[in-house]
Amino acid sequence: KQLNRGDFEDLPEYEVEKVVDERWENLPARKGRKARRIKRYLTRFVGYGPEWDEWLTEQDLRNAPLVLQEWKDSGRTKKESRAVKEPGAENARREPKTETPPVIDQHKEDLSNKESAPKGFEDKEGGSGRQLRSRRERKLA
Known part of the structure; x- marks a missing residue:
């Protein structure tokens, strides 16, 4: 125009x-x-x-x-x-993380409380024993 x-x-x-x-x-x-x-x-x-x-x-x-x-x-x-680079960091390689995240066994079930709540939404006291945690909580554990 x-x-x-x-x-x-x-x-x-x-x-x-x-x-x-x-x-x-x-x-x-x-x-x-x-x-x-x-x-x-x-x-x-x-x-x-x-x-x-x-x-x-x-x-x-x-x-x-x-x-x-x-x-x-x-x-x-x-x-x-x-990002601010440190001096001499151009040629340095990152070291792989040695700590692996915790593995949560999702296949375990408590058959006695199977009908109480949908999988993953059980209460902490009487549920299937599986607790939902955020990524931050898993890192801190």
């Missing part, structure tokens, strides 16, 4: 402060076109907080080439933008 000069001058202008993050987004296939992926950048504007950040494409950021180039030159990817 073409805007006449009067309408264009009335539009508010926002200045890009910095790029905060990036992500790839899958676009569905349209008539006669294949599905494709585009990269979007989480953009912060001067004078606005994080709640006003917007995901913009490289095309949307064509009027802020220095900010976009600064982001690309920093070499940060999505994972690196959220």
